[in-house]
Amino acid sequence: MIVEYESKSSAVHRLDPRVKFAWMFAAIVISVMWTHPVYLILLALAVVGFGLLAGFPWSKIRGVLSFMIIVTAIITLVQGATYVPKTVTLDEPARVLFHLIPSWIPRVGPACPIRVGGFLYGIGMALKVVTVLVVVAIFGFTTSPSEIVQIIARVPFMPYQVGFVMSTAWKFVPVVQMQMRTLMDAHRSKGVDFEQGAFSEKIKKTSGIVLPLFANSLSMADTMALAMESRAFGSSRKFTFIRPYRMEPFDWVVLIGSLGAMVASILLLAVFKLGAL
Amino acid sequence: MASDIISLKDVTFSYKGSKRCALDGITLNVKQGECVAILGPTGAGKSTLACVMNGTAPRFMDGSLAGDVTVDGMVPAKVGTAQMASRVGLVFGDPDTQLFGMTVEEDVAFGPSNLGLGYESIMERVGKSMKDMRLSGLERRAPHRLSGGQKQATAIAGVYAMLPKIMVLDEPTSMLDPEGKARVFGIVRMLKEQLGVTVVLIEQEVDDILNLADRVFVMRRGKFVLSGAPREVFGRVEELRQAGVRVPQIVEFGTLIGAAETPFSIDEAVSAVGLPCSSTNEVESRAPSAHDGHDVHDEQDDVVVEAVDVEFTYPGGARALDGVDLAINRGDFVAIVGQNGAGKTTLTRHFNGLLRPSSGDIRVLGRSAQGVPTIELCRHVGYVFQNPDEQLFCTSVQEELKFGPTNIGADPAVTSQRVEEILSDIGLAKYREVWPKYLTKGERQRLALASVVAMDPDVLIVDEPTTGLDWVESLQILDYLEQLRDKHGKTIIIITHDMNIVSLYARRVVVMARGRVVGDGAPREIFSQPDLMELACLRRPPIADLSQALWGEVLLTPAEAAARLLAAKSQAAGVCSE
Amino acid sequence: MPLGQGALGLGVSYALALGYLVLMWFLGSILSRQYPVEHRVAWDTRTIARVTILAAVAGAGAMIKIPGPATTIALDAAAGYFAAAFFGWPVGATVAAIGCFLANALGGFASWLPMVPIYLSAMALTVTMAVFVAKKVNIVVAIVVGTIVNTITCLGPWALMIGTPLMIALLPSQVIGSAVNALVGLSVAEALKAAQNRKRPESID
Helix, strand or coil: CCCCCCCCCCCCCCCCHHHHHHHHHHHHHHHHHCCCHHHHHHHHHHHHHHHHHCCCCHHHHHHHHHHHHHHHHHHHHHHHHHCCCCCCCCCCCCCEEEEEECCCCCCCCCEEEEEHHHHHHHHHHHHHHHHHHHHHHHHHHHCCHHHHHHHHHCCCCCCHHHHHHHHHHHHHHHHHHHHHHHHHHHHHHCCCCCCCCCHHHHHHHHHHHHHHHHHHHHHHHHHHHHHHHHCCCCCCCCCCCCCCCCCCHHHHHHHHHHHHHHHHHHHHHHHHCCCCC | CCCEEEEEEEEEEEECCCCCCCEEEEEEEEECCCEEEEECCCCCCHHHHHHHHHCHHHHCCCEEEEEEEEECCECHHHCCHHHHHCCEEEECCCCHHHCCCCCHHHHHHHHHHHCCCCHHHHHHHHHHHHHHCCCCCCCCCCHHHCCHHHHHHHHHHHHHCCCCCEEEEECCCCCCCHHHHHHHHHHHHHHHHCCCCEEEEECCCHHHHCCCCCEEEEEECCEEEEEECHHHHHHCHHHHHHHCCCCCHHHHHHHHCCCCCCCCCHHHHHHHHHCCCCCCCCCCCCCCCCCCCCHHHHHCCCEEEEEEEEEEECCCCCEEEEEEEEEEECCCEEEEECCCCCCHHHHHHHHCCCCCCCEEEEEECCEECCCCCHHHHCCCEEEECCCHHHCCCCCCHHHHHHHHHHHCCCCHHHHHHHHHHHHHHCCCHHHCCCCHHHCCHHHHHHHHHHHHHCCCCCEEEEECCCCCCCHHHHHHHHHHHHHHHHHHCCEEEEECCCHHHHHHHCCEEEEEECCEEEEEECHHHHHCCHHHHHHCCCCCCHHHHHHHHHHCCCCCCHHHHHHHHHHHHHHHHHHHHC | CCCCHHHHHHHHHHHHHHHHHHHHHHHHHHHHHHCHHHHCCCCCHHHHHHHHHHHHHHHHHCCCEEECCCCEEECCCHHHHHHHHHHCHHHHHHHHHHHHHHHHHHCCCCCCHHHHHHHHHHHHHHHHHHHHHHHHCCHHHHHHHHHHHHHHHHHHHHHHHHCHHHHHHHHHHHHHHHHHHHHHHHHHHHHHHHHHCCCCHHHHC
């Protein structure tokens, strides 16, 4: 998730994961809709503010960001050079801002005109990409993967069995990994060298781990099913989750704020074209 | 009887597609609050019996059930899962496959959650169950980060949170180390004595059952062959042996000396020794002094594997080995013992290069193993892992045995011959075409061992070879190892928690604690150092305690102790008659 | 070149993902009707336990890395193919989808969270299609079809959003990865089926 989850006690970390999910969703939707750079800058600032609240380690995305800035610069120029959007705010979207190959270069220049409309559109695009990147990074930084699995597990109207499979499988991954490691060690102890050989041989050697892994998982599943039966799994339509998330006032503020902003921006865009280039 | 909470009458069960009856005319009545132990070898039908009691057989396991089963006034096969699950709790041996929550708390709540109870009442049950099972404080821990004993305690707490009147525990300690075993037996005692739960305990640990169960049943091939109070059942030494159940050492000793009343505890044995013997049994002793000649010193120059000041730190930062010096001589039979986490497995994995020392050196056959890959070292040092299912890769027994030799480029003709020999040695010749998964656990363990033997290494390292096996299967494995040593001159290193095995087979015991070797010597020497045993959390076999109490010296087997006693007696008689 | 279609592309991709599921359902119901023994599944406790364990295997499989010619290949999808061939398409599709989700979650959603739902349906469709072809033609064609379908369904949405050049850059590793997973998953399923049909010890005694 670009930036790994860190267990902290910031206000954002303590938010209900569903609220964080709603926040992420709203931010992505808004960023997707708006095309005007000024609006997108406002959105980016709001996201950065949220990140500051979470104690987000900005330095960790420096690498990704600088790469993104290069990519977005290219996007901006390419858009400016190739595209003239339909626009509601610009009078002359096709006006040439500058030439990529300036006029003082003899013979070729001036060439490759960068036009206002495309250029601004490109900047907007760049902002969108960076914003979504940061939004997803903040979500990942403040929400543990197990919480994410839990959110998915508790989607309303979904049978709880799906949630059970997800969270239990998640819990089982380390168990399977241990088994995989042992299987590989056991192969090595019987003279199998995973590093050597042609690609096809490597696949064959790896299948050697996969076959017993699958075979074992069959018997494991049977024992597990027996244990589940013995704990009344599936006996009632209702399953009570014991970690009911408690919505604190701040949760409500963020939830209503995010969803409200999303709805408002959709309406404003639809009715007054606010946010559109 | 009105107070019978479990009543089975002439119950028969056979699995779909199998001709043999897994249960063959079982009749069993258990009173409320009783603790009943069921013993017997693997495949005797013990687990099937457990499943019949809560209705998972035949509801979940296909098969046909005949006879009358009544549990807590219900017919398990006829009522729903939920109803049965909150009456009869079933706990299994492998803790990993019966833990479902992301946290301990969630796991304990899993059963009540399935019943769809309200949040408050679930949390109340969870709180009580966790407190009763001494798990308080672990609520938010991830189950896979717990120790084996804690995991099993969590599994029991989860079942107990369903508030069952009956708990059926199917070999709950088979995968645990001594500490975990003690924890689980403590829980069983509490269930029975303080919580008033009716307990059906399926077990292999005879020494623990002796003082825990109200009644004991011994199963063999789907039938009860012995039943009664522990003292009655364990007194029938010959029948126990025939059924494949280990005879408690003190009892065996009592029989050997022909005590009038079978002793069950050390105190009783001491007083039995004081009484005049009712008969003069000829004692056939199992070469009592066979393991005295701890002949390390004669062979010191022929070291096969050696650790020189080895330190090892796992990538996570946990220091597992803290300066280990250990040399193993050719032809020795070494047992490495110690608590889980003491560094036993970490150390032995260095000998075939699966792990590399952070500092220090490993020497194999006199040469440094540094830079030599595992695929090279495995020609000299064979490593057998604890779980056979994690080292059997092929789809037939025969292929499995050829796998290793083929990889190291052994001569096919030689390999074929060796495989034939091994197949007959381990008694699997007739199963050569069978998928190893279809074999019993004991057979799989033997096959796993044999698949390494097939590569003809000088040294065999065997990690906990008897975990989850019954006594007869355990002896088969160890006898095979002994045969490999005696006939083929292999050096055997086993890691084990079973002190009975140590006293019967090991010539040298290496005790590890906190990443260091803290004791090294013949079993007798090690068992004579109570401080050392305590440091490594080891419990020596009862016969060692008894002989210590009687003569102030440690003896290893009941036979040895009996011989010692008879010798002392005849000497005393000789003195008297003079 | 109106690049701004990224957003629109995502929307179209979701619609496409829905289409994947519909197609999967269509092929699946043919399988269920024609091969009820193998492909009609009762969602009992045992099936749920199997899905759980195999999904965990898929998640853990993401960490098996085979160094390949283009990139390293993770075995995250093999469990899905295996489950579909061994336990029927409904189990396979579920394992493929949930396994894919777990593999992504374990990787920290490095390949962008909003794409994950699309991957899930793509994987579910792929394994269903593969077993369908395996049943109708043979396993070799199934591997080829599985590879092609997987590549198109996973990369297609990216092409919609960020254009074809990047997609072409991703193509080789995607193709090889899909092929290896299909090969390993389906062939191991065959091998295990054969092993299961071996004689049991009881019949020898």
